[in-house]
Amino acid sequence: MKIRSILPGDLEQVRALLGANGWAHRVGDPDRFADLVSKSQRTAVAVVDERVVGFARALCDNQSNGYLSMLVVSPGHRRQGIGRALVDHIVGNDCRITWMLRADRAGAREFFAKLGFAASSVAMERTRKPPRITRSDSPGASPRKR
Numbered sequence: 692m693k694i695r696s697i698l699p700g701d702l703e704q705v706r707a708l709l710g711a712n713g714w715a716h717r718v719g720d721p722d723r724f725a726d727l728v729s730k731s732q733r734t735a736v737a738v739v740d741e742r743v744v745g746f747a748r749a750l751c752d753n754q755s756n757g758y759l760s761m762l763v764v765s766p767g768h769r770r771q772g773i774g775r776a777l778v779d780h781i782v783g784n785d786c787r788i789t790w791m792l793r794a795d796r797a798g799a800r801e802f803f804a805k806l807g808f809a810a811s812s813v814a815m816e817r818t819r820k821p822p823r824i825t826r827s828d829s830p831g832a833s834p835r836k837r
């Protein structure tokens with residue numbers, strides 16, 4: 692098993708892995724997904740026999756704050772240390788950085804607790820909403836007169 696940063700040739704495998712494991716609503720559009728990954732300062736893929744079996748990405752300012760997102764290991768490769776190795780690759784060893792994440796999937800809290808994460812008493816969040824469809828966006832709307 693090898694852990695490395697993502698390469699352009701991995702994108703479709705990673706998108707399929709995420710799509711099959713609960714992120715289908717986030718990765719449906721290949722161009723938007725490529726853009727999302729390109730804007731993630733840190734990425735990691737786990738590769739076994741030249742197949743991508745794990746992925747993680749993070750936003751990070753490399754000084755004080757990081758946000759770990761989209762961590763996934765394919766079901767057939769779980770409980771072998773791959774999730775931990777992906778997080779280690781992303782987080783590195785700079786202890787001046789505070790890392791945040793959402794642990795809302797089954798087993799995620801237990802997993803992250805093993806890696807030294809603890810529930811926050813200070814974090815807040817404003818969650819994303821689906822985009823509002825305005826009349827001019829809706830199918831069949833006639834172009835607005837100016």
Ligand SMILES: CC(C)(COP(=O)(O)OP(=O)(O)OC[C@H]1O[C@@H](n2cnc3c(N)ncnc32)[C@H](O)[C@@H]1OP(=O)(O)O)[C@@H](O)C(=O)NCCC(=O)NCCS
Binds near residue numbers: 761762763773776799
């Ligand atoms: C969470 C996930 C990434 C873990 O990957 P993994 O490769 O199985 O994890 P590891 O093998 O590296 O496990 C590291 C430690 O966490 C523990 N662990 C892993 N999954 C666990 C679970 N569901 N419940 C309790 N403990 C768990 C392991 O036993 C191991 O403990 P140890 O170090 O004492 O042996 C994987 O289950 C997954 O992809 N889940 C679906 C997506 C998800 O929930 N992502 C995280 C939130 S975005």
